[in-house]
Amino acid sequence: MELERAIRDRRSIRRFTTSPVPDETIRELLEVARWAPSWANTQCWRVHVVQGDALARIAGELEARAASQVERRFDLPPPKPDWPPPLGRRIEELIAARRGVEAGSEAARGLFFGAPCVLFLTIDERLQPVYAAFDVGLMVQSVCLAAHARGLGTCIMARAVAHPDVLRAELPEARGRRFVVGVALGVPDLQAPINGFPRGRASLDELVSWGR
Numbered sequence: 704m705e706l707e708r709a710i711r712d713r714r715s716i717r718r719f720t721t722s723p724v725p726d727e728t729i730r731e732l733l734e735v736a737r738w739a740p741s742w743a744n745t746q747c748w749r750v751h752v753v754q755g756d757a758l759a760r761i762a763g764e765l766e767a768r769a770a771s772q773v774e775r776r777f778d779l780p781p782p783k784p785d786w787p788p789p790l791g792r793r794i795e796e797l798i799a800a801r802r803g804v805e806a807g808s809e810a811a812r813g814l815f816f817g818a819p820c821v822l823f824l825t826i827d828e829r830l831q832p833v834y835a836a837f838d839v840g841l842m843v844q845s846v847c848l849a850a851h852a853r854g855l856g857t858c859i860m861a862r863a864v865a866h867p868d869v870l871r872a873e874l875p876e877a878r879g880r881r882f883v884v885g886v887a888l889g890v891p892d893l894q895a896p897i898n899g900f901p902r903g904r905a906s907l908d909e910l911v912s913w914g915r
């Protein structure tokens with residue numbers, strides 16, 4: 704798929720079919736994405752590929768905590784609730800667009816929208832996290848684009864890392880590391896309305912200033 708088209712067409716997928724993603728395909732995505740740029744080529748990311756019973760155990764525990772409203776404890780400082788304009792308005796627009804199409808769909812398919820695989824991204828806890836998380840973001844975008852180019856879907860999820868103690872208990876390689884995001888990965892259910900609602904972007908005039 705042509706790069707610019709992949710960038711424009713990718714969207715967050717929040718309902719997946721039950722089809723698995725072969726390990727070989729996941730390796731292909733990560734093989735491409737490991738070429739992402741990073742601060743002084745430090746490549747601070749580690750990817751924890753979670754599937755099967757381990758994913759089911761994590762999803763079950765996270766869903767139980769969400770149901771009983773256990774306070775979230777992200778490893779990275781979460782955004783403050785008082786978003787400056789126009790960011791707050793954009794969040795409201797997203798919520799309104801989703802509300803019309805998602806009634807019951809997330810609850811019906813679980814926290815990870817039925818994805819057969821979630822990639823959890825971590826950084827060493829000794830790192831200052833701001834630029835390290837920036838680097839992880841570049842790597843994650845590459846994963847999402849490489850997946851999209853192969854007809855796969857992704858959803859980057861902060862929500863997936865809201866209870867990192869649950870993840871560390873299941874993933875021993877993540878001890879001593881901070882969770883940045885999870886990325887749900889699978890075959891998109893293209894009939895599901897949640898995967899088709901319109902999303903917009905700010906115009907260039909809103910985003911760009913020129914200096915000469």
Ligand SMILES: Cc1cc2nc3c(=O)[nH]c(=O)nc-3n(C[C@H](O)[C@H](O)[C@H](O)COP(=O)(O)O)c2cc1C
Nearest residue numbers: 713714715716717797858859860861862863884902
């Ligand atoms: C850092 C980050 C965290 C996100 N967390 C979530 C999440 O927890 N749940 C979710 O449904 N979408 C999540 N998203 C997806 C965004 O809502 C989505 O990217 C945005 O609305 C733009 O839509 P698009 O990806 O379809 O273009 C997250 C995206 C990013 C970059």
